[in-house]
Amino acid sequence: MTWIWSNLDFIWDRTLDHVVLSVPPIILSFLLAVPLGWLAYRFRVSRGIILSGVGLLYAVPSLPLFIVLPFIVGTTVRSPLNLIIALTLYGVALMVRVVADGLASVDRNVRQSATAVGFSEWTQFWRVEFPLAGPVLLAGLRVVAVSTVSLATVGAVIGAQSLGSLFTDGFQRGIQAEIIAGIIATVGLALALDGALVLLGRLLMPWTRSAPSTAARAPMRSDKEAVA
Amino acid sequence: MIEFHSVTKRFPDGTLAVEDFSLVLPSRKTTVFVGTSGSGKTTLLRMINRMVDPTSGSIDIDGADIGTLAPVKLRRGIGYVMQNSGLLPHRRVIDNVATVPMLQGTPKKKAREDALQLLDTVGLDRSLANRYPSQLSGGQQQRVGVARGLAVNPNILLMDEPFGAVDPIVRAELQQELLRLQRELGKTVVFVTHDIDEAFLLGDQVVILRTGGLIAQVGSPAEILANPADDFVAAFVGADRGKRVLHLESHSDGDVLVDADGRLAGVLAGGTSPSAAAGAQTATEETAAPEVKAGPFAESGAPAQGGDPR
Ligand SMILES: Nc1ncnc2c1ncn2[C@@H]1O[C@H](COP(=O)(O)OP(=O)(O)O)[C@@H](O)[C@H]1O
Numbered sequence: 001m002t003w004i005w006s007n008l009d010f011i012w013d014r015t016l017d018h019v020v021l022s023v024p025p026i027i028l029s030f031l032l033a034v035p036l037g038w039l040a041y042r043f044r045v046s047r048g049i050i051l052s053g054v055g056l057l058y059a060v061p062s063l064p065l066f067i068v069l070p071f072i073v074g075t076t077v078r079s080p081l082n083l084i085i086a087l088t089l090y091g092v093a094l095m096v097r098v099v100a101d102g103l104a105s106v107d108r109n110v111r112q113s114a115t116a117v118g119f120s121e122w123t124q125f126w127r128v129e130f131p132l133a134g135p136v137l138l139a140g141l142r143v144v145a146v147s148t149v150s151l152a153t154v155g156a157v158i159g160a161q162s163l164g165s166l167f168t169d170g171f172q173r174g175i176q177a178e179i180i181a182g183i184i185a186t187v188g189l190a191l192a193l194d195g196a197l198v199l200l201g202r203l204l205m206p207w208t209r210s211a212p213s214t215a216a217r218a219p220m221r222s223d224k225e226a227v228a
Numbered sequence: 229m230i231e232f233h234s235v236t237k238r239f240p241d242g243t244l245a246v247e248d249f250s251l252v253l254p255s256r257k258t259t260v261f262v263g264t265s266g267s268g269k270t271t272l273l274r275m276i277n278r279m280v281d282p283t284s285g286s287i288d289i290d291g292a293d294i295g296t297l298a299p300v301k302l303r304r305g306i307g308y309v310m311q312n313s314g315l316l317p318h319r320r321v322i323d324n325v326a327t328v329p330m331l332q333g334t335p336k337k338k339a340r341e342d343a344l345q346l347l348d349t350v351g352l353d354r355s356l357a358n359r360y361p362s363q364l365s366g367g368q369q370q371r372v373g374v375a376r377g378l379a380v381n382p383n384i385l386l387m388d389e390p391f392g393a394v395d396p397i398v399r400a401e402l403q404q405e406l407l408r409l410q411r412e413l414g415k416t417v418v419f420v421t422h423d424i425d426e427a428f429l430l431g432d433q434v435v436i437l438r439t440g441g442l443i444a445q446v447g448s449p450a451e452i453l454a455n456p457a458d459d460f461v462a463a464f465v466g467a468d469r470g471k472r473v474l475h476l477e478s479h480s481d482g483d484v485l486v487d488a489d490g491r492l493a494g495v496l497a498g499g500t501s502p503s504a505a506a507g508a509q510t511a512t513e514e515t516a517a518p519e520v521k522a523g524p525f526a527e528s529g530a531p532a533q534g535g536d537p538r
């Protein structure tokens with residue numbers, strides 16, 4: 001425990017490293033997954049190609065990817081950029097299917113009525129389908145956030161500084177407190193990001209907490225109050 | 229005026245939904261398509277705003293072939309109300325109503341003011357304006373749907389079984405409300421239903437459809453009731469079973485109408501029948517100028533209580 005108190009600065013620096021490694025991939029994977037997920041949702045041909053593509057991508061083991069990627073994109077193995085790209089790829093692999101499913105989950109009635117009243121396809125996507133897919137997208141993004149934070153620790157094995165460095169260092173030097181500190185900090189960071197996403201969701205999707213929506217949508221409700 | 233010229237719709241899977249359909253739907257009148265499920269009603273309706281394009285044939289609105297018009301622009305000029313309201317669940321009531329005018333460039337403030345007035349028009353309290361659709365009852369949602377349909381002040385209002393999912397009491401209320409609105413606004417309404425009573429109540433022109441969008445009979449409710457074209461129509465309107473043959477019975481409490489099965493069907497109100505009321509209303513509409521916001525409207529000429537008590 002004394003190790004922790006005397007190394008708070010070190011833990012804090014590795015936490016910041018970890019944030020720098022994991023937050024950009026979470027955002028980037030979301031941004032990339034939206035158009036890809038839309039393509040997978042919209043056209044049958046692209047659906048097959050994209051979904052099997054991301055399925056394969058996710059099956060690539062992380063360590064080999066970290067090592068092979070620099071040869072493809074021209075970074076060094078230890079560069080944070082290398083890790084950020086790799087983590088983004090995993091995030092995309094998870095998120096594309098979520099986007100496709102989320103868009104497909106939007107009520108057909110709502111979609112048709114938006115078309116009927118004169119939304120163009122573009123406007124309808126951004127103002128109707130995308131926001132209504134929001135709850136599904138948020139659930140997917142939370143999984144991506146947590147998995148990215150935990151995957152980012154693997155970077156330490158190839159020498160990229162992160163909270164994972166506390167594990168590798170702790171093992172090498174036999175400092176148990178350092179390993180425990182690494183675990184606690186990683187879990188804490190994952191929880192913090194998850195919480196931030198939940199808050200963001202509440203802020204952006206006020207309608208989701210406005211009503212017991214399942215009960216209220218029952219069509220046969222009494223209408224006495226409508227007789228005003 | 230909406231004209232169908234030999235319109236056929238075959239879906240990609242081979243389903244022949246509508247075959248060689250020709251009809252004129254007069255302006256400022258309510259035309260009702262009535263038929264069983266799958267008879268092509270929705271397909272016919274959706275061809276009017278190009279959500280579905282005909283395989284062959286053409287549709288004209290006021291003489292212009294809609295096949296040559298941009299679909300999105302066409303739809304923004306036509307009101308559309310559907311069964312499960314189709315309201316945007318993530319928008320408040322007022323924004324649902326104001327959405328399309330805003331898409332067309334109406335400033336937000338004006339669009340919202342107009343939307344509040346439309347809530348009055350359809351008989352909704354303004355206090356509901358800031359609710360989400362899921363916080364309304366089914367009947368209220370349908371009213372908002374109607375308000376949204378009217379928001380662009382369209383000449384044409386398409387309604388696809390708009391009252392099909394609400395309970396009978398609310399449905400009767402909404403039907404009366406629509407009759408009132410139609411007296412005030414004089415839109416060209418195209419109304420789809422599978423309920424023949426609703427068709428006779430609301431329609432100036434009733435179109436009875438068979439499977440495949442085939443017209444079994446077109447006419448005013450009175451014409452169809454008096455002279456069913458064939459056994460199919462007779463069965464559909466219930467004339468064959470004498471269901472609509474009513475007679476007067478005197479009771480100590482007053483006179484009541486009774487149907488052939490001996491069930492109470494209603495009372496006679498000043499000798500007015502639903503179809504006669506519809507006809508009278510038609511005549512006045514010829515001269516009535518369209519008004520979006522009419523003043524207080526005296527409830528007159530309400531159709532007699534009658535018909536099938538189901
Ligand atoms: N998009 C579609 N693809 C294939 N068949 C369809 C489609 N829409 C409707 N149909 C078919 O066309 C026929 C008429 O449908 P519809 O117009 O919805 O009837 P209604 O509204 O009278 O119930 C039905 O047999 C229906 O299954």
Ligand SMILES: [Mg+2]
Nearest residue numbers: 269270271388
């Ligand atoms: Mg239908």
